[in-house]
Amino acid sequence: MADLSYLDWPFFDDSHRALAEGLEAWCVAELDHHEPDDVDAACRELVRKLADGGWLRFAVPSAFGGAREALDVRSLAIIRETLGRHSGLADFVFAMQGLGSGTISLFGTPEQQAAYLPAVAAGEKIAAFALTEPDSGSDVAAIATSAEEQADGSYLLNGAKTYISNGGIADYYVVFARTGEAPGARGLSAFIVDADAPGLEIAERIRVIAPHPLARIVFNNVRLPAGALLGERGKGFGHAMATLDIFRTTVGAAAMGFAKRALEEATRRALTRKHGAGTLSDNAVVQAQLAEMILDIETASLLIYRAAWLRDVAGKRNTKEAALAKLHATEGAQRVIDQAVQIFGGEGVTHGSVVEALYREVRALRIYEGASEVQRLVIARQHLANP
Template sequence: MVDRSFLDWPFFDDSHRQLADELESWCAAELCDEHGEEDVDDACRSLVSRLGEGGWLRYCVPAAYGGVHETLDVRSLALIRETLARHSGLADFAFAMQGLGSGTITLFGTEAQKQAYLPAVAAGTKIAAFALTEPRSGSDVASMETTADEAPDGYLVNGAKTYISNGGIADYYVLFARTGEAPGAKGISTFLVDADTPGLEMSERIRVIAPHPLATLQFSNMELAADTLLGERGRGFAQAMATLDIFRTTVGAAALGFARRALDEATGRALGRKLGQGVLADNPITQSKLAEMVLDVDASALLIYRAAWLKDVKGQRNSREAALAKLHATDRAQIVIDKAVQIFGGLGVTHGVPVESLYREVRALRIYEGASEVQKVVIARTHLAEANK
């Protein structure tokens, strides 16, 4: 029942339409929405492996390292996330972290670093993670406190990271730490840290409303070799932002997938639920809700795939467009899903019903990879800078 007419939009070419068709068939055959909270780690490990075997993780890395495209294609990443999210929130999570946790290597890694990690990411044999957030530093990345001090053979790392996706199950972490070249954002560098590095410990597992592997990591005199430095020293903040510029659009795509599923479920409920002499869909209030949901879904899709097209085809920096896409898609998906729950009535808040799961899944997307408030700052600053020219 899901509307797929958007695939005919000029943002896409035939390869994207083929990707969408093939992934849709794979999801229908391979994915199940249900997973228990107690087996979330094993479920994520299995999903990474299966996504690798299916060839979908090849879209997370360049062709030179086992990927599909010569460079990362944001439209493909967004289509994959939208489709996976519509079928399984955890499958979307597993895919997204392989991309986010390897994107900085793709953009800034040495040839040796790329060869050591990217083929395994594409194959699903290494689980990736992106360690940026700290207990006292979330959106304000420049305030991070984890330090990487120079040592005779490299660096000595101390500090903590929290809310780290894949924390505890990742094979490696892209770690951001303060190296002190300058105060604030200019004194941060990026490192590649294997999960078995002495001095790295998972100090706490974090339970959230939609089960995902999240953890707090502790670094106690962790020794890193000089060749674990990723890119240029002191450029970690810029590297993190460049990585997020690519993947922020795909967060909106995941929200769009959740919203499409909610609209699909709500439409089926409205057409099948008896009300008086007819069905719920005959009710003008229900029709109004469905119309608003359709509008929000289409508007989000237009913003998302415009942002992706600008990056892929025009080669433009798309921070403003990505911020617009993420802000609108995540905020409106929350509203679309809430309306779907309302259409379902009591059944909508029953554990295990798809719209109830979606209600829990979508909330985090308005926070991670730049909260909605941060996106508003990005949009406003860009707008004012253009106005002042």
């Protein structure tokens, strides 16, 4: 049984404890850690299962079928940590339903929210968030995809996005494009683009080390109605960052889910693997490895749930705290899982073992939603602005 003692921390209320306990029981009954042969089909099935379990309701506000009045970062983090401990793909599916609808929850018109959010919560629409481009990864201000307004108020969308999660299986994409109000970050806007829009092409499916549906998407004169504009024109950079401020914390939570599973596996291995007259757990080196793993997990967990509490309860913008949480949690999880592989020895690098899958699964978390290098810049700039 998973250690849920962290739920006694003052960051949570009884509803969070009930959520964690209920989801843990559901995961034990419904999920496993194996990798599917058909990742697209597996993701569609997981969307359905998460919706049937009621867990996708936490990805949207209650006015549109959600579980809480507003997006609650503590709930999102608990869900991602729990799912991540049981299934990296289930965590991916949940995260993308939240990230791909988050900008709509925060900035959409009532009509946009009604058209998309209930379907996200019910598992009827698969969501995607299209920010990264072939020539602009971490540098969002360098986005080149353009949306030119036409005389009738519509927009013509042209350009390309890459490494888009749920690319190829999504029902819609939240796309960030240049509308030209000003250079750099000040000239971007967000749009909702349905996957069947004429001119939208899945140019390439991208295969990565931990199987997830990703794609490069090309927009060739995709005509968008005026109602596809999401939020204020020219405010797309701020809309994207506000969305990431919520979900960046939960990336750290997913990393901790992976790390906690690795610690469980390594502990079991240490206690049962014969070593001399005893087991690996009697070895001082292994004990030190386990201690370092525990330290990384505990410190990261505190940073994650502090960042979530600041937003949910204190009502504060948590840009620095979310960056601290993501940076420390993802880097720490990489170390934890690497130590688990070391404790397993040859079995740790054998394809199909849990720790080998975790090793591949965790690596992308240090890159997406702001690479570790970017998080360091965010932290430093926030600190220097408020010394």
